[in-house]
Amino acid sequence: MAEIRMTPQQLSAVEATEPLVFVSAGAGSGKTSVLVERYLRLVLERGCSPREVGAVTFTRKAAGELRARIRSRLIILGRLDLAAELDQAPIGTIHSLCARIIRSEGLAHGLQTDFRVLDESEAAILLDDALERAWSRLIADSPAEDLETLARYAGLLRTVALDAFRGLRAAGHRNPVLSFPNPPDAAEAVSRLRSALDRLDEEVSAHGLPNPTSRNNYRKALTCREWLSVCRPEPSVIQKAAELVPHMSGEKAKALFGETKAALVDLCRLLGEQYLVGVARMANIFLRGLGAEYAQLKAARNVLDFSDLEIEALALVKAHGGAGQLVHLLVDEFQDTNELQCGVFDALAPASLTTVGDYHQSIYGFRYADCEVFRSRRERLWADGHRPQSLSAPWTASSGAARYVPLSVSFRSAPALVEVVNHLFSSDAFFGEEFEPLAAARDGRPQCRIGTVGPAAELHAVGTEATPSEGSEGPAKVEAAALLGAEAGLVADRVHRLVTQEGWRARDVAILLRKTTHARDYLAALERRGIDAYLIGGRGYFRQDEVSDLTALLRLLVEPHSDLALATVLRSPMVALSDDGLLRLGRQRRKGRLASLWDALADLPGNTLEEADALRIQRLVEAVTALRLRALHPGLSILIEDAMQALDLDLLLLGAPGGRRRLANARKLMRLADDFEEVEGPELAAFLDYIERRGELDDREGEANVLAEDEDVVRVMSVHQAKGLEFPVVIVAGLGELPAGESSSLTLTPDG
CATH class of the missing domain: 1.10.486.10 (PCRA; domain 4)
Known part of the structure; x- marks a missing residue:
């Protein structure tokens, strides 16, 4: 087989014969080349048919590029027969692999195999229809005493049910339900409060009440006895107890009323938990109804969503007992998979499994990717032999069952930029010792250089405060708009100098944003300076x-x-x-x-x-x-x-x-x-x-793409859309806009 130039690290991954090959590939380290060459070794040297070698990538575009590169190499090597057979090879996304399994094996297990796969927008609309139907049914079927709770928490229940449904489906639950503890028994807490009130009466009888605050607190204690006779897990009752909490100003008050306060607060906490368990049960009823309605709507249309594909494929593979025709499996972007998808890979039980990814490049958590899967699977390797001295060191299991290969040579960036990246990301402010340092593949500046090159990295600060989150009002929002305008202007000025003074073409420059919400501000600023720009993807x-x-x-x-x-x-x-x-x-x-x-x-x-x-x-x-x-x-x-x-x-x-x-x-x-x-x-x-x-x-749908590959315009895009692309000059903007914190009303474990 005609060889291409590869580093020793790449060659180790390509030639590995172990059943499990785990490749940790840093940015720009040529992981696609490794996948292509490993695929070729499997079909050319081990005699596998392309139909027996599966390759999973994250997007259809990436799958198309991988297939094209493999085909090109096969044609160069004179294997036109294998190049033609490649059309039938299982190269695609995880969902195309799952669909292939269902269409192949599903009929024998009572599944329709002529289904259509819903895209994200179609699934969202159908799920919204199911939500409305389930909510109407819940209102109609609920007893009168539950209607107040439904009215009080309508928005919360709908949000929680939808979040739980999506999260649990992504975790592999065909029919999601919540599990929650039994409501705590408040009888003991009631007894403790009564005992505390009795001891308070004895103390007051023996020593009296020293000041007005104590006398007011004692009146609250007397009312508390009356409240005990009607206490139950209802919001109005629990809120009433807040008026009975004694003021604890001074050591005497703490000594006299501390026990009573602690017992009252503990009882209210238990009553609140009882009430929330009741709300959770109502949410569970709603969740079951949502699942039933959604399943019915999908069945009527003979469609499956992405979670269906993964769930049903896993069940079929487990029932069938292995990979069937699939002998070898290559998985790209492994850091953006999750346990359900890994369950499919495991259940396929291929003769060899090669996973390639980079823990630090995981960016699809919002689609239920779990980068901890990458870390946990890597940790499992060390159980079979000694642990390597560092993550940058290659490793082979003592049993010969697994190989770990780090790819650390970057072909994408100049040495100076690699040095900046290593310094930044190996600091404790970012990844520390978990970061695997990169090494530049060549000396000097990038070969694509056209304009003059100054420092490898520049940091421009605009203002001193982070941009408030969306929806904030008042002066803070006005200031945020001013900061955004100033930053867009600064970026546009820098691009203008790059193009008009430093010899770069507009097409050499990419502006990356964490999200494209404010992309139009940057486009407008560039337009005002006579710089042609184009928003790739975007929304709206x-x-x-x-x-x-x-x-x-x-x-x-x-x-x-x-x-x-x-x-x-x-x-x-x-x-x-x-x-x-x-x-x-x-x-x-x-x-x-x-x-x-x-x-x-x-x-x-x-x-x-x-x-x-x-x-x-x-x-x-x-x-x-x-x-x-x-x-x-x-x-x-x-x-x-x-x-x-x-x-x-x-x-x-x-x-x-x-x-x-x-x-x-x-x-x-x-x-x-x-x-x-x-x-x-x-x-x-x-x-x-x-x-x-x-x-x-x-409205996440992007505008139609009319951009030619060689068109001389500045590209503006999100960080997600830039993954895998290369530009001589990159400006990362909007870093002062901090990511929103965790705002979900529900925290779910994988088991619900």
Whole structure:
């Protein structure tokens, strides 16, 4: 086999013959090359068919790139037969592997194998439907005494149930339920409080009450006896006890009333726990109902979500007893897996399992990835022999069952930058001794250098206070906006100097953000300085003007009397009705006491509007009338294209600033319509409701991509989107905006 240049570390991972190969790959250390070459060794030297060698990556894009690189190497090596067979190889995401298992083995175990996999947005909408159904059923079926609790904690119960459902499903629970302790018995606490009150009476009888505070405290103690006769686990009763807590100012008060206070507080705590257990039981009923409704909705559509794929695949593999046709398995981005997914890998029981990842590059915890899986699996290795002296040292099990290979040579960064990274991340402020230092693969500056290079890293501070969390109000929010504007301006100034004075091209520069919430501020700052920039991915597709205008026009086809939709279209570039025209239209509606603005259009006297406005409205009415007839037939994407052309929206978008992006966004709506129609049918109203709900639930949908690979613009993106990419100059912005703390109302263990 024709060799490629590899480091001794890479070659060790490629040539390993142990059943378990654990590769800890630092940033830029060539892990994909290792995966490609190890795959080739398995099919070329060990005689495995590509169908017998599985490779799991985190995204479909990464899987496509891995398949392409393996195919390219096979063609170079003259193995066109294996390159052709690669199309059938199990190379893809964990979910594509699980789907493959279910389609292969599911029928024998009573599962339908012609299912469709829900994407995240579709699953969110279906789960929201299930949530509403389950909540309505819970209200209808609950006894009257529970309705107050449901009303009091409606928001909390819905949030907790949804969080618990998602978290437990990701942990492998097919039908999630919460487990909680039995409610504590308060009888002993009641007895302790009564005894404390009795001893207080004896002390007061013997020594009296020394001051007004003590006399007030004693009156509270007398009332406390009355409260004991009615105490029960209810919020109003527990809140009443707060008024009875004695004031503890001074040593005498503490000596006299300390025991009573402690007993009262302890009893209230127990009553609160009893009450919360009751609320938790109600949440469990709701959780069971949510699961049942969600399962029913999925079954009616013959669809599975990502958790279903993992749960059902694991059950099938366990029942089937191994990997079947799969002999070897390679897993990339191992730090972004979780125990459920590792359970699938383990149950497949391949002859060899190779995992590749970097504990410090785990960034998908919000998708239930658990980087501690990487650490715990690494720790298991050491049980089979002595532990290595450091994480940077290679290791082989004494039994020959496992090999640990650290990849520490970085091919991505210049030596000076590697030195900065090592200094920063090996400090106690970050990872300390857990960090595996990198070594630069070459001397000197990066070979891609075009402009001048100053320091390897620069730190620019803007202001002195961290940006407040979203939703904060008042002066703090004003200050946050000022800091954001100042930082965006500083970044734009630095990019301007890079491009105009230091010889770098705009395409050489990437701006990375922790999240893209404020990406538009950076884009605007760059635009003001004449720097072309492009936001990759981002969010807010459904809030873009061109998408809102087009969906408003489509809404008129099914609801012409929707004033909001009509007003949106009238003010859009498609009609561009003047302010005076809109004012006169509103007056006509009020004057004639008409039901809608659409009725006012038909009721306008001939000389009410300026000629230009009258022609615009006439054109709109004619277009909507014709399109409404067209909307009765299948072909949603064709209908959308006809609607755009009827009012020249495509030409208007192309002529506007950012025209290519705007038109691509409009055409993306056509693709979404095709996907919807394939599953749900051609009903326009249902499609518009689907689009509206996607935007309301979580508008994480990115805008259409119109960026050519070699286009000379600054790239702005999130840290997540930058994973695996390379740029000569990288600016990491927004570091002063601290991540939000843990805000969940529920803390779950994997067993519920």
